[in-house]
Each structure stands twice: as structure tokens, then as C-alpha cells.
Amino acid sequence: MAVGMSQVQSLAGQSQSQTSLQPHGAMKGYDPGAFFCEMLRQGADPDPTLTLLMSRLAALPLDSLRQRATQAERDLLERGITFTVYSDATAIDRILPFDLIPRVITPQEWQQIETGVVQRVRALNMFLYDIYHDRKVLKDRIVPEALVLGNSGYCEAMVGFDVPFNTYVHICGTDIVRDEKGVFRVLEDNARTPSGVAYVVENRHMSLRVLSDLMTGLRVRSVDEYGLRLHNAMADIAPEGVADPQVVVLSPGIFNSAYFEHVFLAREMGIPLVEGRDLTVENGKVWMRTTSGLAPVHTIYRRIGDDFLDPDAFNPDSMLGVRGLIEAWRRGSVAIANAVGTGVADDKAIYAYMPRIIKYYLSEEPILPNVDTRICAEADALAYTLDHLHELVVKPVAESGGYGLLIGPHASKAELEEFRARLKADPSNYISQPTLKLSVSPTLVPDGVRPRHIDLRPFAITGKDTWVLPGGLTRVALREGTLVVNSSQGGGSKDTWVLA
Amino acid sequence: MDTLPTQRANPLISRHAESTLWLARYMERIENQARILDVTNTFARDADDTQNWLSIPRINGDLAAFLKKHAQATQRSVGEFYLLDSANSTSVQVCIGAARENARTLRALISTEMWLQINVFHGMIRALTPEAIMADHFTTVCTQLKEGVQEHTGVTEGTLYRDQAWHFYMIGRSLERADQTTRLLDTRFHSLAPQFAANDADLDAGHWNALLRAAAGYQAYRREHPNGYVPMEVAGFLLANTAFPRSVGLNLAQIEWHLTQLRTRYGLRRMGTALERLEDLNAAMTYPNVLSLGSDKLSPFLDFVQGQIADLHGDIVETLGL
Incomplete structure (x- = not known):
């Protein structure tokens, strides 16, 4: 046809x-x-x-x-x-x-999504710079200190350390949904190693x-430019004075469930796909083991979590990482994307504060709003949440809180009451959101073409x-x-x- | 055969170089297994011609492993062992699994088309059932395997970028071909090989015929030697004829060329040991030398060559500093 x-x-x-x-x-x-x-x-x-x-x-x-x-x-x-x-x-x-x-x-x-994502990535990077330097955002009580410093994604080793262009989140995936009125809303930021591109x-x-x-x-x-753009950004952040920087993709290996994506990234950039065992740190520099001996590495796009990157710095049992990598990074002899310690910015707890974070650093309204999120630590938000418990989703923010979440419309009376008591006892551990009515798209299913719910993750470099x-x-x-x-x-x- | 110097020196990760060698070897091994199975099936007197079927585990050096599982060598048992048995390390099942795993490691480096073909071929081999070793399917399956590898070879020829990885790939293929040819030849010169009385000349000729056909060398041999079969001439042809694609001599010469390219164009300075070993081997791989050995000394010579090929692989891997 x-x-x-x-x-x-x-x-x-x-x-x-x-x-x-x-x-x-x-x-x-x-x-x-x-x-x-x-x-x-x-x-x-x-x-x-x-x-x-x-x-x-x-x-x-x-x-x-x-x-x-x-x-x-x-x-x-x-x-x-x-x-x-x-x-x-x-x-x-x-x-x-x-x-x-x-x-x-x-x-x-697209104009709205693109400018909204750019704005958000800027704010995320400014936030990360701030919390690892002057902590103005904490001093001005925009974000509660405990949420940041007690966060599992927060990394003490990053304090006072400067990264090129103050960019921490080099690759960001922003999860966006659309509500029943057609309004785009950000559901989540993925600022560690977002996958799916x-x-x-x-x-x-x-x-x-x-x-x-x-x-x-x-x-x-066209979407074919991604590899080229990514390589350019990876070259941008390479140590100064390197004319033709060597970029690599660092993967946990062929048994990782996202291995295909790692292959894709290396292939699209035309660079080696390495594992931890292919790299070594000598004289404060990172090298890869090649057929003609050790060859210098200048930028690492890593698809390994912070904890596994370097057994010397983090999880000592990690077999996936490279011993001494973080020290080499701190000396400025290699660039790592995304930076270590970005997990604190894409955390559920911080998400609720993102509209305020954007206003604080950029003096702009968010171009892409959040899903309406109420921070129960605040009195009127708590009152509203308690009044509308049966129609809201209530989520614990700090992972240590670990009481699970409540989906109001699906909960029984007893469950609602039990949760109400829990919420009153420790309101600062919770945020609440309306249940989402995601937009739909025609989708081929056994019955024919039918509406199915969708979301969207654009990728920013x-x-x-x-x-x-x-x-x-x-x-x-x-x-x-x-x-x-x-x-x-x-x-x-x-x-x-x-x-x- | 010359490649242009590259604009920039693209480094090759050592581990990837080794994977490339193995990818080529495992794929080539599948073709050789299929050739030997097919030709044995065609020229064995019948499905229970144990002498002939037994020669296959012997070629591959896994007679003991075979006999542990199967009381008798027949089309069924040998077919099962080499086409279906994923516990047998020399079966096509294991070979394609290993080839695919190496290809997976190399997926960012090899062409997308190479990966696609290996992936589909892997699916075809994994789907083989006991039906494949029934008499009426055996040849078809062997042909599919042979053609699957030939497709791989063709896709590789047409799509693999010719930098270091290609050289390593070609070395792997030649190592495997050289090794397989010595094994094939050994089936007829080994002390355990079937011995025939003078009045069994027809049968004997049939076996030489089968041997050459397994190596796809029958027609070429005939062109060089129009009359009958002189065992040592067949040996000379398969070992020293540098025009025959599967001869040991040609493959060693190709390895030498690729190693030299790696050394001069890519600065792989540690190839000395491998090149010295090749020089000695190449010197021995001439018609006069092979003919002078005589049939009783040929089998030990073939063992020696196999050992040298294994060591050569070792020498090359050694330079990678893994």
C-alpha cells in the first residue's frame, strides 16, 4: 500500500x-x-x-x-x-x-518540551553544584538539609570538587506524562544513567x-544525530589540552540486561566498549589495555552505578569497576559522565522541590510543570492530603522511611485509617499526588486498534x-x-x- | 591485498582482539565439522560403517569422550555427538554458542550485518532436533551449516572494516583452517586409520576421494594430478599447495602477512616470537619436504604441526598482554 x-x-x-x-x-x-x-x-x-x-x-x-x-x-x-x-x-x-x-x-x-527539559537540566546542574559547594539552597531553606545530606544518592567525596562547565548531569532522561487536559507534566528526572535511547x-x-x-x-x-552529539559533549568535558580525546563507554559486560544499549552507544560514537578489566590506573592516569600496549583514556561514559565504579572509593567488593578511577578523576586526568553523586538530584524527595529549585536558581517559572505534588511536611499540604486521602497517591520520600505507598482510590477504609495515623505521626516523610490520568495513543492489540496509556522520555545531552x-x-x-x-x-x- | 593506512590510529582493546580470533575460529570450525560429517555420510558404506564414523572423533581428538557416551560410532551416534550434544565441547552447538558470545563481546566493533547473521544462524542451530540426524535430513543439515558459515564469511568479507580487528579475524580463520586440514589428513595417515589390502584399491581410492571432497579440494587436486591418488601427493597438496584455499601452507602464509601488517602498520611490536615460529613452520611446508617424509613419518609431522599452530595462537594471545 x-x-x-x-x-x-x-x-x-x-x-x-x-x-x-x-x-x-x-x-x-x-x-x-x-x-x-x-x-x-x-x-x-x-x-x-x-x-x-x-x-x-x-x-x-x-x-x-x-x-x-x-x-x-x-x-x-x-x-x-x-x-x-x-x-x-x-x-x-x-x-x-x-x-x-x-x-x-x-x-x-516540542518547543515546550525542549525548552522545559533544557531549563530543568540547567536547574539540576546548578542544584548539584550548589549542594557540593556553598549549599545556599539549604541555607536559604528552600530544600530541607536532611533530605539532601541524608540522601543515599548524596556523595561526600564530591564536596568542593569542580567538574568541567559545572555539568554533573551530562545525559538526562526526563520522564514526562500528559494529563487528561493535555498538559505535559514531569513525572521523574533520571540523572544517573538513564537508559532507553x-x-x-x-x-x-x-x-x-x-x-x-x-x-x-x-x-x-531525524534522531540519527545522537551519537555525534554525545561524542561531542564527551570531548567537551575531556581534560584540557587533549587535542583528540579518547572516549570510551564503560559497561558491566555482556551479561548486563542493558548490554544492547551499551553496544549501541559505542557503535554510534565509534569508540571502544570497555569493561572495568580493560582499564587500569597508572601514574594517576587512566589507560586501556590495547594490542599495542596501554593507551590513554580521556572521557568515560560509564553505564555502571556510582557504588561499583571504583572499589577503592566505594563498594570494595565491586569487580566491575576500576581501582583508583575516582582518584584519577579528582586529579583531573579523566572525565566521567555522568558525574558521581547525581543520584541526590533525581530522588523522589527532591523531585517535589524541583519547581522551587528552578525558581530559586533561574528566577523562572517551570516551563514543564511537575505533577501536582504536596509536601506533607508543610501544614496546608498535610491538611489537604488528610482531607483527600481516598483520591490521592501518597509516597514515602526518604528510602529509610520504607513504609510503602498508599494508592487512595484502591485502599480499603481500614487501610486509609491506618495510613492516616502513620501520616500524622511522621508527615515530613511523605508527599502526595493526585492519581494520574495519563494520555493515550492508538495501539495495536488483539482486539484491534485501542487506546493505551503512554509516557515520554526525551534525552538531553x-x-x-x-x-x-x-x-x-x-x-x-x-x-x-x-x-x-x-x-x-x-x-x-x-x-x-x-x-x- | 594492501590496505590504506588509517587516518588515525584506532586502538583495539586486547580482549577484543582475542575475541576476534575466537569468533573466526569457532565459525570456521562449524564449517569444517559440517564438511567432515557430510562427506563421511556420503562415502561411508552405510550408516553403520563404524570404521568411517569413528574417524571423526579421532580427527577432533575426542575419541575418549565420544566412547564414554556412545558404544558404537554410527551416523546417529556421531551425528548426535557433533550436531546436537551441547555438553560436547566440539559440537556445533557449543561452537555457535561460543561464536555468538564472542560476537556479542565484539558487537560494537563488527558490522551490524555480521551480528545479525550470526544471531539468526545461532537460532537455526539451537533449534536442531533429533530429526536432523535422521538419514533423510543429515545432508541437508550439513549443507545448511556449511552455507551458514559461508554466508558469514561473505558478509564479513563485504562489511568488516579492515583495521586491526580484521587482521585478527583473518588470522583466526587461517589458524582454524590450517589446524582442521592437518586433522583431516591425519585420519588417513594415523596409525589407527583403516588399513586396506592391495585388492581393496577401489575402496582406498574412495577414501582419498572423500578426503579431498571434505576439504573442497577434489577438483583442484584433479587439475594438478590427473591420474589416481598417490597418498603422499595428496598430503603434499593439502599441506604445501599455496593456491589451495584450505591448505596449511597458504593459511600460514596468510597469517604471516597479517601479522606483518599488524606489526608495521599498527605498531604491534611484540609479534617477533609468533613470526619466528611461522618462519620455521613455513620452511617445512614445502612439497619436497612433505614428500621426503614418507607416509610413516607423516602422522608425527601432522601432530607436530598441530602443536605448532596451537602454540602460534598462544604466541599471538601472549602479545596482547591480557
Whole structure:
């Protein structure tokens, strides 16, 4: 079913004549109900590209969609775009299910997401610089000191240590959802080693293979620049005076479930994919073991958690890291991305303060709001939370608190009362949020094309400046009614088309 | 055969160099196993021609391991041992598993197409069932294995970037080919090899024929030697003919070239030991020298060459400083 050029050229006229979008053909019976639909966009002006895309989709027989889906699945397995699950002695390669109906983001929407992510990454880096230096944000009582200094992601070794451009979070994944009114909201920051970018690029390649007729003529922004941009940022942060810095990706190895992504990153940057055993620290410098002897390493994009990076500095039992690495880093002979100690910034507890953190450092309103989050340590927030307990999600903030969370609408009367008592006893350990009504996207399921909830993780790279990949990982909750998009719980992914 | 000097010296992680050697060796080994199984199947008098089937565990040096599991060497038992048995370290199951694991290690370095082909080939081999060793499937499966490796070889030729990793890959392939050819030849010269009386000349010719066909050398041999089979001439052909792709001599010469490239173009200065060993081996790998050995001294010579090939692999790995 190739779409001819004449249809493409009539795009403008088609959109002007069509006022509302009605599901038909393969999309017949599609009804998002009260949820915001990323394709129908209830209440918004119809976007000509979306109109065209939907009419192309609707014109495809369901069988054709299913055939393509089967082909895509086989393709992912054959290409080894998989994560490995270990049970007992066997290793099974699983794919992240790919839903072939793309999620589309208009230029206006992208403008907000892009500037919002850049703003957030700036604030995160300024916050990290501050807490590892002057701690003004704590002195001014913007964020409670205990939440930061007692946080498991906080790293004492970072105090007073300067990193190039004051960038700590070089690679950031910002989890964004859209509520029932179509408002984008940040759900979570991933400032340690966010994963998923390989799927952004591989999903695009998949679309080009199995859906090229749907894409014909549409101005979808390319995602192929990621490797180049990442390499540039890694070169930016390399020690000064190195003309052609050697960058490596440090992986825990082939048994890591995200190994495919590590391969992807090294491949896209054209650099070695190393393990801890390939590196050594001598004379305060980091070297890799090559066929012609030890060769210098200048920047390490590490996909190993802080605790495992260096047995001398952190977990002494770690076999994955490199002895002496942190000392070499502190001497400035090597750069590490992301910096150590960024975990404190993407913590649930800090998340609640992010709107204030943004205002504090940038004197700007957040371009992307948080999900409405109430900090129960504050009197009016506590009162509201207690009054609306049955409709809220209440989460413990400090991991040591460990009492689990409450999902109000699902809790029994007794559970609500029990939780109420707990909350009153230690309010500062909790935040509350409304239950989310995530937006939906048409998704191919056994019943046909049906609405399923989705989220979005754009990826931002920061060296000297921040660049946001025009695309992102759209995760989809494949099970009806569920909001959980995680791959371990029946989640899949979609290609994300940012329109030019 | 010359490659252009690279713009920048791309370093190669030592561990990756070793993986590259092994990737090539395991893939090549699968093709050789398939060739030997196939040709034995074709030329054995019947499925229970134990003498012939037994020659395969003998070639691979795992007679004891084989006999521990199987009372008799038959198409079924040898087929089971080499095509299906994932506990046998020389089976194609183990070879493809090891090849894929090395390819996984090298995935950022080798071409995407190489990885894809190995991954799919791995799936095909892992899916083999006892049906594969039934008489009516045996040849088909051997052909699939052979063609799977040939596809790999072709994809590699057409897509693998020719820097250090390629040289290591080519060395691995040549090491394995040279080793396998000595093993193949040994089946006929070994003291345990089937001995035939003079009146069994036809049978004897059949075996030489099978041997050359297993090495894909029958036609080339015929062109060089149009009349019959002189055992020592077959040996000379498989060892010293540097025009034959699977001869020991050609493969050693290729290893020497790749090692020299690594030394001169990539500054791998520690190749001296390996190159010296190769020089000695190459000197022995000439027609006159092979012919002068005579059939009784050939088997010890083949053992010696196998040992030298193993040591050569060791010499090269030694330079990696792992």
C-alpha cells in the first residue's frame, strides 16, 4: 500500500477542509473516552500531519498492520535488539514489544518540551553544584538539609570538587506524562544513567523498514544525530589540552540486561566498549589495555552505578569497576559522565522541590510543570492530603522511611485509617499526588486498534550546552487500563515522531 | 591485498582482539565439522560403517569422550555427538554458542550485518532436533551449516572494516583452517586409520576421494594430478599447495602477512616470537619436504604441526598482554 506523491502534495488542502477527526477503517471503534488522545487531540485544532497519518492508518487493513507487527517482532529478535533475562541457568533474550503506531509530537509541543527539559537540566546542574559547594539552597531553606545530606544518592567525596562547565548531569532522561487536559507534566528526572535511547533510534529504523508508506512525505525530525552529539559533549568535558580525546563507554559486560544499549552507544560514537578489566590506573592516569600496549583514556561514559565504579572509593567488593578511577578523576586526568553523586538530584524527595529549585536558581517559572505534588511536611499540604486521602497517591520520600505507598482510590477504609495515623505521626516523610490520568495513543492489540496509556522520555545531552534529541522513548502500557509502562510489567514502546 | 593506512590510529582493546580470533575460529570450525560429517555420510558404506564414523572423533581428538557416551560410532551416534550434544565441547552447538558470545563481546566493533547473521544462524542451530540426524535430513543439515558459515564469511568479507580487528579475524580463520586440514589428513595417515589390502584399491581410492571432497579440494587436486591418488601427493597438496584455499601452507602464509601488517602498520611490536615460529613452520611446508617424509613419518609431522599452530595462537594471545 504505497502512498503516491499526489496524496502527499494534497496535504495542505486536505487538512483545511477537514475539521474534526473521526476514527474509521482500521481505527473503527477506537474511543479514548475521558483520556487525552495523542492522535485525536480532543479540543485542539486538527494538525494536518496527524489528519493525514490517521487517514493512512485507517486505510490499512488490520491484517496488514498485524503482519507488519509480526515482522517487526521477528526483526527485533534477529537483530538482537533485546534485553537478557536470567532465570536459573538459562538466559532468555526478550524484546521490548514494539507498537508500530507512532506517537506524534507537533512542533509547538516540542518547543515546550525542549525548552522545559533544557531549563530543568540547567536547574539540576546548578542544584548539584550548589549542594557540593556553598549549599545556599539549604541555607536559604528552600530544600530541607536532611533530605539532601541524608540522601543515599548524596556523595561526600564530591564536596568542593569542580567538574568541567559545572555539568554533573551530562545525559538526562526526563520522564514526562500528559494529563487528561493535555498538559505535559514531569513525572521523574533520571540523572544517573538513564537508559532507553537505543530504542529511540532503533524504533525509528524499524518504522522506516515496516511503515515507510505511512511516513512518506511527513516531515519527521531525524534522531540519527545522537551519537555525534554525545561524542561531542564527551570531548567537551575531556581534560584540557587533549587535542583528540579518547572516549570510551564503560559497561558491566555482556551479561548486563542493558548490554544492547551499551553496544549501541559505542557503535554510534565509534569508540571502544570497555569493561572495568580493560582499564587500569597508572601514574594517576587512566589507560586501556590495547594490542599495542596501554593507551590513554580521556572521557568515560560509564553505564555502571556510582557504588561499583571504583572499589577503592566505594563498594570494595565491586569487580566491575576500576581501582583508583575516582582518584584519577579528582586529579583531573579523566572525565566521567555522568558525574558521581547525581543520584541526590533525581530522588523522589527532591523531585517535589524541583519547581522551587528552578525558581530559586533561574528566577523562572517551570516551563514543564511537575505533577501536582504536596509536601506533607508543610501544614496546608498535610491538611489537604488528610482531607483527600481516598483520591490521592501518597509516597514515602526518604528510602529509610520504607513504609510503602498508599494508592487512595484502591485502599480499603481500614487501610486509609491506618495510613492516616502513620501520616500524622511522621508527615515530613511523605508527599502526595493526585492519581494520574495519563494520555493515550492508538495501539495495536488483539482486539484491534485501542487506546493505551503512554509516557515520554526525551534525552538531553549536556557538555558546554544542552541539546535535546528531537524524539524520545515513548513507553506504552499494553495491558488495558493499566498505567504501568515499565517493560517488566507488560510495557512496550513506540516510535516518537517530532514533526519539523 | 594492501590496505590504506588509517587516518588515525584506532586502538583495539586486547580482549577484543582475542575475541576476534575466537569468533573466526569457532565459525570456521562449524564449517569444517559440517564438511567432515557430510562427506563421511556420503562415502561411508552405510550408516553403520563404524570404521568411517569413528574417524571423526579421532580427527577432533575426542575419541575418549565420544566412547564414554556412545558404544558404537554410527551416523546417529556421531551425528548426535557433533550436531546436537551441547555438553560436547566440539559440537556445533557449543561452537555457535561460543561464536555468538564472542560476537556479542565484539558487537560494537563488527558490522551490524555480521551480528545479525550470526544471531539468526545461532537460532537455526539451537533449534536442531533429533530429526536432523535422521538419514533423510543429515545432508541437508550439513549443507545448511556449511552455507551458514559461508554466508558469514561473505558478509564479513563485504562489511568488516579492515583495521586491526580484521587482521585478527583473518588470522583466526587461517589458524582454524590450517589446524582442521592437518586433522583431516591425519585420519588417513594415523596409525589407527583403516588399513586396506592391495585388492581393496577401489575402496582406498574412495577414501582419498572423500578426503579431498571434505576439504573442497577434489577438483583442484584433479587439475594438478590427473591420474589416481598417490597418498603422499595428496598430503603434499593439502599441506604445501599455496593456491589451495584450505591448505596449511597458504593459511600460514596468510597469517604471516597479517601479522606483518599488524606489526608495521599498527605498531604491534611484540609479534617477533609468533613470526619466528611461522618462519620455521613455513620452511617445512614445502612439497619436497612433505614428500621426503614418507607416509610413516607423516602422522608425527601432522601432530607436530598441530602443536605448532596451537602454540602460534598462544604466541599471538601472549602479545596482547591480557
